[in-house]
Amino acid sequence: MPARIEDVAAHAGVSTKTVSRVLNGHPSVRAVLRTRIEASIRALNYVPNPSARSLAGNRSYLIALLYDNPTSGSSYVMELIVGVLQACKGTPYNAVLHPFEASDDPVAQIDRFVAHHRPDAVILVPPHANNLKLLQRLDELDLRYATISSRSHQSRIDIGFDERKAAADIVRQLIALGHRRIGHVAGLKGHGAHVWRLSGYRDALRKAGIEYDESLVVPGDFSFASGVAGAKALLDRRNAPTAIFAANDDMACGVMREAHARGLAIPGDLSVCGFDDTPVAMLVSPGLTTVHQPCREMGRLAVEGVLASIRDPALQLQTHVPYALQPRASTGAPAKR
Amino acid sequence: MPARIEDVAAHAGVSTKTVSRVLNGHPSVRAVLRTRIEASIRALNYVPNPSARSLAGNRSYLIALLYDNPTSGSSYVMELIVGVLQACKGTPYNAVLHPFEASDDPVAQIDRFVAHHRPDAVILVPPHANNLKLLQRLDELDLRYATISSRSHQSRIDIGFDERKAAADIVRQLIALGHRRIGHVAGLKGHGAHVWRLSGYRDALRKAGIEYDESLVVPGDFSFASGVAGAKALLDRRNAPTAIFAANDDMACGVMREAHARGLAIPGDLSVCGFDDTPVAMLVSPGLTTVHQPCREMGRLAVEGVLASIRDPALQLQTHVPYALQPRASTGAPAKR
DNA sequence: CATTCTGTTGACAGCGCTGGTACATTTGAT
DNA sequence: ATCAAATGTACCAGCGCTGTCAACAGAATG
Numbered sequence: 238m239p240a241r242i243e244d245v246a247a248h249a250g251v252s253t254k255t256v257s258r259v260l261n262g263h264p265s266v267r268a269v270l271r272t273r274i275e276a277s278i279r280a281l282n283y284v285p286n287p288s289a290r291s292l293a294g295n296r297s298y299l300i301a302l303l304y305d306n307p308t309s310g311s312s313y314v315m316e317l318i319v320g321v322l323q324a325c326k327g328t329p330y331n332a333v334l335h336p337f338e339a340s341d342d343p344v345a346q347i348d349r350f351v352a353h354h355r356p357d358a359v360i361l362v363p364p365h366a367n368n369l370k371l372l373q374r375l376d377e378l379d380l381r382y383a384t385i386s387s388r389s390h391q392s393r394i395d396i397g398f399d400e401r402k403a404a405a406d407i408v409r410q411l412i413a414l415g416h417r418r419i420g421h422v423a424g425l426k427g428h429g430a431h432v433w434r435l436s437g438y439r440d441a442l443r444k445a446g447i448e449y450d451e452s453l454v455v456p457g458d459f460s461f462a463s464g465v466a467g468a469k470a471l472l473d474r475r476n477a478p479t480a481i482f483a484a485n486d487d488m489a490c491g492v493m494r495e496a497h498a499r500g501l502a503i504p505g506d507l508s509v510c511g512f513d514d515t516p517v518a519m520l521v522s523p524g525l526t527t528v529h530q531p532c533r534e535m536g537r538l539a540v541e542g543v544l545a546s547i548r549d550p551a552l553q554l555q556t557h558v559p560y561a562l563q564p565r566a567s568t569g570a571p572a573k574r
Numbered sequence: 575m576p577a578r579i580e581d582v583a584a585h586a587g588v589s590t591k592t593v594s595r596v597l598n599g600h601p602s603v604r605a606v607l608r609t610r611i612e613a614s615i616r617a618l619n620y621v622p623n624p625s626a627r628s629l630a631g632n633r634s635y636l637i638a639l640l641y642d643n644p645t646s647g648s649s650y651v652m653e654l655i656v657g658v659l660q661a662c663k664g665t666p667y668n669a670v671l672h673p674f675e676a677s678d679d680p681v682a683q684i685d686r687f688v689a690h691h692r693p694d695a696v697i698l699v700p701p702h703a704n705n706l707k708l709l710q711r712l713d714e715l716d717l718r719y720a721t722i723s724s725r726s727h728q729s730r731i732d733i734g735f736d737e738r739k740a741a742a743d744i745v746r747q748l749i750a751l752g753h754r755r756i757g758h759v760a761g762l763k764g765h766g767a768h769v770w771r772l773s774g775y776r777d778a779l780r781k782a783g784i785e786y787d788e789s790l791v792v793p794g795d796f797s798f799a800s801g802v803a804g805a806k807a808l809l810d811r812r813n814a815p816t817a818i819f820a821a822n823d824d825m826a827c828g829v830m831r832e833a834h835a836r837g838l839a840i841p842g843d844l845s846v847c848g849f850d851d852t853p854v855a856m857l858v859s860p861g862l863t864t865v866h867q868p869c870r871e872m873g874r875l876a877v878e879g880v881l882a883s884i885r886d887p888a889l890q891l892q893t894h895v896p897y898a899l900q901p902r903a904s905t906g907a908p909a910k911r
Numbered sequence: 912c913a914t915t916c917t918g919t920t921g922a923c924a925g926c927g928c929t930g931g932t933a934c935a936t937t938t939g940a941t
Numbered sequence: 942a943t944c945a946a947a948t949g950t951a952c953c954a955g956c957g958c959t960g961t962c963a964a965c966a967g968a969a970t971g
Binding site: 251252253254255258264265266267270289291292293294295 | 923
């Protein structure tokens with residue numbers, strides 16, 4: 238039977254309430270007592286019972302991580318989870334996962350989820366981080382929440398990185414290699430990632446004095462198949478691009494597949510780059526030049542942000558984390574004509 | 575304020591205890607009453623407070639999923655998580671994740687984890703599913719556990735699939751294509767996956783009357799880099815293999831990278847196949863022939879198994895789930911000489 | 912010196928539920 | 942009809958903790 242707060246109190250010669258104060262970081266405990274109680278806690282190997290804490294304190298000490306049920310193993314979410322779990326460690330908080338079912342209304346799912354788990358706070362990732370109805374419902378439920386890469390003004394706590402600048406950086410690198418006709422397989426309309434990455438692409442072209450050619454931008458939906466389709470469209474042009482920037486790694490792989498099918502050498506005949514630095518970027522051949530998205534870090538910061546906003550509900554926090562270009566072998570100078 | 579059990583009892587005109595019985599599936603409640611109470615539950619939108627339940631019932635309704643902290647985004651674990659969460663849905667149970675820190679003793683980590691979260695049951699995945707010290711500690715802590723793909727006789731509940739047969743199947747397919755010299759990049763020694771996949775490889779050769787050549791088997795550690803190294807070793811031979819079976823997809827990607835570096839066409843000059851069917855298998859070019867490992871299903875079954883073993887601690891359950899060969903473009907007939 | 916204030920501590924109730932036990936009702940066997 | 946056994950129900954305590962509020966000491970103030 239594990240030690241109870243009562244045992245600690247007896248051991249330290251104080252009341253249970255005082256021990257409770259120490260556990261919860263309440264300020265008005267004399268340093269002497271605090272030290273003595275902490276010693277007793279260690280001596281008895283005491284760990285508070287989370288259920289009792291939750292029940293008495295009317296808090297669940299749960300942070301919900303809501304994400305899209307990944308059809309293909311989304312390393313994005315996995316990395317986020319790692320960061321979130323890391324950040325929860327050492328706090329009394331714990332993470333509960335909820336993958337949204339695509340088949341069901343997100344708001345209804347939130348309602349059900351909250352009824353069952355009663356999280357104290359919620360972390361949302363794209364695309365749901367931009368779902369205003371969802372955010373509104375969370376406000377109504379009086380739940381603190383953090384969004385990741387949402388840039389929504391609706392959201393008090395938002396963790397992201399400068400996707401637009403990152404996209405510009407990677408395209409600028411293609412330009413530096415000598416490319417002038419650079420195609421872009423865009424992301425899913427409506428996703429922030431679509432807008433920002435496309436904007437970055439245009440920024441880089443503009444800065445380099447390359448005229449924006451709308452026909453070099455083809456639609457995609459972040460899927461491998463759409464990358465293949467996009468590459469087909471771009472490579473079928475009279476004046477095919479010498480480089481293609483896909484809005485994520487999966488689509489970049491699709492582009493590589495199509496190049497492969499046409500017998501085009503990468504990067505000799507076609508340079509390809511992606512975005513996200515999912516594990517696949519390192520595994521394909523040649524290695525995929527991409528932008529490393531600091532998912533773990535974002536997960537960590539989201540937890541910290543959301544915990545801070547539990548303490549101070551008025552808190553606002555828009556954080557940008559650093560990203561890094563990840564150059565690999567899929568980009569090179571265009572072939573001389 | 576959400577409804578409490580008391581409200582439901584009043585609404586249905588019974589005592590709280592009777593409602594509690596219905597909630598917990600206790601048999602001795604008349605059907606009429608049960609129906610009436612269930613109607614009241616729905617009418618009031620009642621959801622039991624998990625903390626109160628845990629506290630009073632001395633159960634946490636938590637299932638711990640313990641896994642190796644994935645260095646590269648392990649889709650294996652991600653898929654498992656999806657399955658586990660699915661299976662928890664509709665039960666009062668919930669999943670808590672714990673990625674093992676490589677730097678710290680697993681047994682100590684278990685102790686700390688259990689002290690903090692007090693899970694009712696544990697699910698272990700390789701390689702920890704085979705850590706006998708760990709299993710022993712779980713027994714001491716009187717925790718039910720399920721292992722995934724462990725084949726440990728220590729474990730009462732084990733979910734797996736016939737890796738040996740699957741490996742044999744995929745090698746047999748290479749043989750059917752006409753390959754005779756088939757290399758194998760093995761997994762990490764000590765992992766079950768190493769042993770079974772190698773055995774399967776040998777089984778297939780034996781069955782086809784091909785003599786086992788030890789020098790065609792090179793060591794690996796499931797990492798991309800070891801796949802590259804393994805391919806180097808195999809392709810440097812006087813009599814290089816015409817096909818390579820890597821013990822997992824990451825290593826198969828390493829093999830493809832090396833083939834690519836040497837200007838070998840896949841599958842024209844070299845056929846490559848892997849194991850696991852991680853997302854990367856579909857994304858590389860050419861698509862990687864591999865064995866689809868039913869992770870979600872195994873996650874689901876592990877939860878069901880472990881819940882059953884909470885009800886009946888003596889229960890034994892060794893389950894095999896079906897796997898499927900996933901043929902793609904990375905394998906073909908060897909070049910005529 | 913009395914008075915107020917601040918900082919520190921403890922007594923006690925109760926969070927929402929389940930387990931045990933005592934009691935009520937039904938069922939089956941005689 | 943009668944009784945024992947089986948089935949179903951009500952009541953109460955208490956799981957381990959925190960919130961409320963009251964008590965008290967010592968410091969600051971008049």
